[in-house]
Amino acid sequence: MLFKDSKVAVIDGLRTPFMKAPTGKAQDLKAYDLAREAINNLKHRHPYLQDDCDLVTLGSVIQNASTSNIAREAMIGAGLNLNTPANSVTMACISANLAITNTANAIQLGAVKVAIAGGVESSSDAPVRITHKLKKTLLQAQKAKGMKGMWQVFKDFKFNSLAPEAPAIAEFSTGLTMGADADQLAAKFGVTREQQDEFALRSHNNAAAAWEAGAFADEVCPLSIPPKFDVVTQDDTFYANSSMEKLSQLKPAFVRPHGTITAGNASPITDGAAVSLLMDLNEAKKRKLKPQVVIEGYVYSGQNPHGELLLGPAYTMPKMLNEAGLSIDDIDVYEIHEAFAGQVLANLAALQDADFCQNSLGLKGAFGEIPMDKVNTQGGSLSLGHPFGATGSRLLTSATRRLIESKGTYALISACAAGGLGSSILLKRIG
Numbered sequence: 497m498l499f500k501d502s503k504v505a506v507i508d509g510l511r512t513p514f515m516k517a518p519t520g521k522a523q524d525l526k527a528y529d530l531a532r533e534a535i536n537n538l539k540h541r542h543p544y545l546q547d548d549c550d551l552v553t554l555g556s557v558i559q560n561a562s563t564s565n566i567a568r569e570a571m572i573g574a575g576l577n578l579n580t581p582a583n584s585v586t587m588a589c590i591s592a593n594l595a596i597t598n599t600a601n602a603i604q605l606g607a608v609k610v611a612i613a614g615g616v617e618s619s620s621d622a623p624v625r626i627t628h629k630l631k632k633t634l635l636q637a638q639k640a641k642g643m644k645g646m647w648q649v650f651k652d653f654k655f656n657s658l659a660p661e662a663p664a665i666a667e668f669s670t671g672l673t674m675g676a677d678a679d680q681l682a683a684k685f686g687v688t689r690e691q692q693d694e695f696a697l698r699s700h701n702n703a704a705a706a707w708e709a710g711a712f713a714d715e716v717c718p719l720s721i722p723p724k725f726d727v728v729t730q731d732d733t734f735y736a737n738s739s740m741e742k743l744s745q746l747k748p749a750f751v752r753p754h755g756t757i758t759a760g761n762a763s764p765i766t767d768g769a770a771v772s773l774l775m776d777l778n779e780a781k782k783r784k785l786k787p788q789v790v791i792e793g794y795v796y797s798g799q800n801p802h803g804e805l806l807l808g809p810a811y812t813m814p815k816m817l818n819e820a821g822l823s824i825d826d827i828d829v830y831e832i833h834e835a836f837a838g839q840v841l842a843n844l845a846a847l848q849d850a851d852f853c854q855n856s857l858g859l860k861g862a863f864g865e866i867p868m869d870k871v872n873t874q875g876g877s878l879s880l881g882h883p884f885g886a887t888g889s890r891l892l893t894s895a896t897r898r899l900i901e902s903k904g905t906y907a908l909i910s911a912c913a914a915g916g917l918g919s920s921i922l923l924k925r926i927g
Contacts, residue, residue, distance in 0.1 A: 509893030511770035514881030555591025555615035592888030614771035675750030682838030703875025788927030808918015828904025833911035
């Protein structure tokens with residue numbers, strides 16, 4: 497969808513530090529805690545949000561049943577006016593993208609003037625379930641009468657049914673892990689292990705350099721973590737001293753022994769929250785906020801999860817640019833989600849593959865080569881981390897900031913997601 501005369505201004509964005517999970521610095525925090533702190537910090541930066549916010553929408557993937565509408569609970573915890581409506585959405589790794597574009601639609605239609613959109617994830621607080629056998633037995637036991645009834649319920653009970661069930665990491669539809677799919681995708685487009693390690697090293701080096709240069713100073717809010725209330729001010733997901741030698745020594749993580757995806761070229765399991773302040777353009781001007789970037793449009797895609805699980809960017813970027821009448825060279829800033837180094841490189845290779853572009857995208861030939869010097873120049877999910885529900889908001893904030901700093905005209909955000917889904921969002925600088 498392309499907005500004609502976009503009214504959706506990107507005013508601000510911030511996030512908590514992104515932290516390794518599930519045994520890292522945020523292991524005792526819930527998603528609620530992370531989202532509350534992100535919203536609270538945004539509120540302190542823009543005090544009018546306390547009583548003058550029309551909508552809060554957050555994305556999340558791993559949901560805690562006690563805070564199933566995480567957006568509502570987090571905004572209450574952050575002290576926003578209780579009259580503010582809030583809803584939560586889920587679309588795997590592009591959940592925050594969905595929160596952002598749903599909010600953009602509401603602003604474009606005039607239903608909302610000021611809104612918060614983003615997402616949160618706490619992999620450290622992933623729910624652990626009891627087995628179906630144990631649940632069934634316990635429910636039957638509630639209805640049993642006397643010792644005889646209890647005996648009938650428990651006589652065939654096996655003690656291994658007491659073992660908890662961890663959340664599944666495989667795709668429901670295919671039974672494959674995302675890492676195994678990434679391995680297959682990399683092989684399909686001829687992406688080597690060395691190329692993946694080089695791209696991962698680039699991501700870590702870019703992130704380290706960006707932190708050193710203060711690029712994230714206004715983007716990442718401090719997080720005080722109980723019980724000692726240690727203050728975390730920086731992501732702990734990147735390696736400033738990594739090297740090709742270190743990366744080359746890591747063993748395959750998913751397809752053994754000949755796979756190319758390792759812990760070094762895959763994004764880490766991460767806890768964190770990120771939020772974006774979106775506003776009607778005229779409303780922003782009335783508030784004398786001097787907006788510089790607007791959301792021009794967005795597209796989503798769905799592909800066959802068998803073989804195309806992670807090809808969302810290759811499907812959505814050409815569609816978005818063609819709809820806007822733009823070419824690859826018209827885009828000054830690319831922010832592409834790095835689930836795996838092999839996934840990013842395979843998507844970029846797909847756009848240069850004439851057969852793929854003709855047969856899968858309906859184009860006359862190859863779409864073209866995206867210049868690497870425009871892609872994720874301050875790190876990406878490989879180095880900065882990937883809290884599933886929050887990454888889209890981080891991409892929006894990074895792309896907005898980079899677009900303003902570069903004095904360019906257009907930025908494009910793109911991401912893949914579980915289930916064979918994809919997203920691209922087009923931004924334009926107006927200031």
